[in-house]
Amino acid sequence: MLAGKDLISIHDLSADEVHEIIDFAAELKTMQKAGVPHRILEGKTLGMIFEKSSTRTRVSFEVGIFQLGGTGLFLSNKDLQLGRGEPIKDTARVLSRYLDGIMIRTFGHDRIIELAKYADIPVINGLSDLLHPCQVLTDLLTIQEHKGKNFRALKMAYVGDGNNMTNSYLYGAAKVGMALSVATPANYKPDATVFENALTDAEETGANIEWCENPFDAVKDADIIATDTWASMGQEAEHDERKKIFAPYQVNKELLKHASKNVIVMHCLPAYRGEEITDEVFEDNAHVIFDEAENRLHTQKAIMALTMNQ
Ligand code: CP
Ligand code: NVA
Numbered sequence: 001m002l003a004g005k006d007l008i009s010i011h012d013l014s015a016d017e018v019h020e021i022i023d024f025a026a027e028l029k030t031m032q033k034a035g036v037p038h039r040i041l042e043g044k045t046l047g048m049i050f051e052k053s054s055t056r057t058r059v060s061f062e063v064g065i066f067q068l069g070g071t072g073l074f075l076s077n078k079d080l081q082l083g084r085g086e087p088i089k090d091t092a093r094v095l096s097r098y099l100d101g102i103m104i105r106t107f108g109h110d111r112i113i114e115l116a117k118y119a120d121i122p123v124i125n126g127l128s129d130l131l132h133p134c135q136v137l138t139d140l141l142t143i144q145e146h147k148g149k150n151f152r153a154l155k156m157a158y159v160g161d162g163n164n165m166t167n168s169y170l171y172g173a174a175k176v177g178m179a180l181s182v183a184t185p186a187n188y189k190p191d192a193t194v195f196e197n198a199l200t201d202a203e204e205t206g207a208n209i210e211w212c213e214n215p216f217d218a219v220k221d222a223d224i225i226a227t228d229t230w231a232s233m234g235q236e237a238e239h240d241e242r243k244k245i246f247a248p249y250q251v252n253k254e255l256l257k258h259a260s261k262n263v264i265v266m267h268c269l270p271a272y273r274g275e276e277i278t279d280e281v282f283e284d285n286a287h288v289i290f291d292e293a294e295n296r297l298h299t300q301k302a303i304m305a306l307t308m309n310q
Pocket of ligand 1: 053054055056057058127135268269270
């Protein structure tokens with residue numbers, strides 16, 4: 001179903017494709033842990049363009065393509081001619097002559113759209129200012145492992161900045177039918193178009209998607225609480241101002257008292273303890289958070305195997 005396609009936004013996927021990725025990721029995880037070979041992309045090469053920093057995305061994609069029998073090429077914009085102004089549409093056509101897939105992490109989402117338009121190989125979004133689909137597909141696998149497959153019976157709350165993670169949670173929850181309450185300050189809401197699209201997708205699955213300003217309202221009866229940094233990559237200059245604005249949105253013990261008794265807390269990492277999450281809440285949920293980090297590997301292997309195997 002996904003062979004030859006790009007993975008740029010969860011909104012572009014059907015609900016079946018979302019479940020196919022999550023279920024295949026779980027299968028690949030089992031195979032890897034059992035030592036069963038799964039060299040689905042033998043001899044294939046993934047180019048990985050990074051215009052922003054990364055620990056998890058870089059390492060998990062590179063290890064992932066290797067475990068699938070292929071090779072990963074780390075392409076920093078500091079080294080590429082792209083960083084000196086070579087147009088993205090030329091880079092896309094050149095790289096398409098050498099590679100079997102491209103992963104890109106960048107600032108403006110339109111750069112990924114442009115790359116995909118001109119590339120004739122699958123393009124995978126490794127994070128843009130607008131979306132982080134690989135992370136949210138990973139989080140859905142992690143939720144499935146910790147809370148079961150019946151997403152429609154679950155409620156998630158996202159508390160903090162309305163950023164690329166929030167936008168992708170909106171798309172992910174809408175596709176699988178999971179209730180999602182997003183709490184952000186009024187001036188830091190998720191992207192308005194994404195919110196509208198998610199509401200439309202949610203009509204198909206019955207997911208209850210809502211925004212509110214009060215974090216205590218959002219976490220009421222939540223089975224899962226997720227948060228993320230208050231200052232994303234590119235917003236470093238706003239960090240001090242954001243720390244003040246977002247202070248009431250910290251995920252701490254007091255907030256957790258208002259959630260379901262068995263609530264789990266998720267964080268895509270990197271985490272800033274004492275800001276969006278307390279050290280205590282982080283460490284109490286470290287087993288979930290590091291499963292989430294590990295699952296980047298399995299989920300992205302599924303994405304690469306499904307899109308690049310053609
Ligand atoms: N969560 C995530 O994408 O981490 P990195 O920025 O380290 O890749
Ligand atoms: N919102 C964060 C996510 C990091 C993985 C950022 O864009 O920096």
